[in-house]
Amino acid sequence: MVGHIMDQKDYKEGSITLRGAVGMGTGVMLGAAIFSVIGQVAQLAGNLMTLSYIGGAIIAACSAYAYIKMSNSYPSAGGIGMFFLKTYGKGTITASSALLMAASMVLSQSLIARTFGTYTLQLFNIGPQSWLVPALGLGLLIFAYLVNISKNYIIETLTSAISLVKIVGLFIFSFAALMAAGFSLGALPQTFSLGVATPTIPAQQGLGLAASFALAILSFKGFTTITNSGAEIVEPHKNIGKAIMFSIAIVAVLYLFIALAVTSSLSVPEIIAAKDYALAAAASPTLGIYGLWFTV
Numbered sequence: 001m002v003g004h005i006m007d008q009k010d011y012k013e014g015s016i017t018l019r020g021a022v023g024m025g026t027g028v029m030l031g032a033a034i035f036s037v038i039g040q041v042a043q044l045a046g047n048l049m050t051l052s053y054i055g056g057a058i059i060a061a062c063s064a065y066a067y068i069k070m071s072n073s074y075p076s077a078g079g080i081g082m083f084f085l086k087t088y089g090k091g092t093i094t095a096s097s098a099l100l101m102a103a104s105m106v107l108s109q110s111l112i113a114r115t116f117g118t119y120t121l122q123l124f125n126i127g128p129q130s131w132l133v134p135a136l137g138l139g140l141l142i143f144a145y146l147v148n149i150s151k152n153y154i155i156e157t158l159t160s161a162i163s164l165v166k167i168v169g170l171f172i173f174s175f176a177a178l179m180a181a182g183f184s185l186g187a188l189p190q191t192f193s194l195g196v197a198t199p200t201i202p203a204q205q206g207l208g209l210a211a212s213f214a215l216a217i218l219s220f221k222g223f224t225t226i227t228n229s230g231a232e233i234v235e236p237h238k239n240i241g242k243a244i245m246f247s248i249a250i251v252a253v254l255y256l257f258i259a260l261a262v263t264s265s266l267s268v269p270e271i272i273a274a275k276d277y278a279l280a281a282a283a284s285p286t287l288g289i290y291g292l293w294f295t296v
Contacts, residue, residue, distance in 0.1 A: 015152040016232045018239045023160030024229070025247030028222025030166050037215045038262060039278035042271040045212035050259040052209065056216025057252035064223055064248055068241040071227050075236035079228030108221060113137030123293065152232060170254055173283055177261035180285065219255060223247050
């Protein structure tokens with residue numbers, strides 16, 4: 001099956017610009033992380049949540065280096081499927097790895113879709129247990145499918161515009177939250193003080209932090225979307241690597257600001273209590289009801 005996918009030539013080579021590739025990467029990463037797992041990261045890392053995102057960025061950059069090298073050698077619309085094929089050949093390892101990667105994508109998209117439903121229903125004071133949460137998530141997945149089957153210039157334009165709005169908006173939110181909380185550089189040592197919030201591993205702070213890295217890495221998983229576009233990107237040997245590193249750098253800086261803003265606005269127990277909509281809860285002290293509308 002993998003080989004069949006790799007042999008398909010129905011994609012348009014050179015139809016995605018560097019800017020479009022960066023827009024795709026940042027757009028997917030921002031959706032997967034900030035709105036979905038920030039509360040869970042806080043539950044594991046406690047006061048070290050900001051450090052979790054720094055560690056996640058470093059690990060993601062190391063992983064991205066391997067992706068860049070493989071993409072330079074084998075730029076393909078097959079993405080990681082091509083990498084498995086070239087590394088292990090046609091066989092059980094390649095097929096199993098491809099299936100695991102597909103499963104991880106399904107889980108990631110499901111998490112994002114459900115989070116969208118949870119955030120949206122906060123506007124109407126409807127809890128996360130309502131059947132409307134999965135219904136809204138399903139609607140989002142259908143919309144995403146319709147976008148993905150459209151032409152590349154439509155995808156590039158839409159994802160770039162949405163990514164720009166999210167980046168600018170989240171930077172404004174972070175700055176406003178930090179200013180409202182009276183944050184200063186002198187408070188950084190307290191921000192990075194030890195303290196794991198979850199009661200399940202009270203005596204193993206290092207384990208909690210390490211576990212939070214695994215969730216934080218999900219925040220950067222979207223860069224693989226760039227490799228999945230492969231040969232569709234203009235000058236892939238040069239621009240795939242640039243797009244991946246630009247995306248990770250932009251998102252890493254943004255995550256750092258957001259983590260600082262959230263921990264400045266809310267205590268760790270408050271973040272955990274609102275883990276399904278932590279960003280909306282963090283925006284409320286600064287922007288009130290407008291903060292909730294802003295995050296949605």
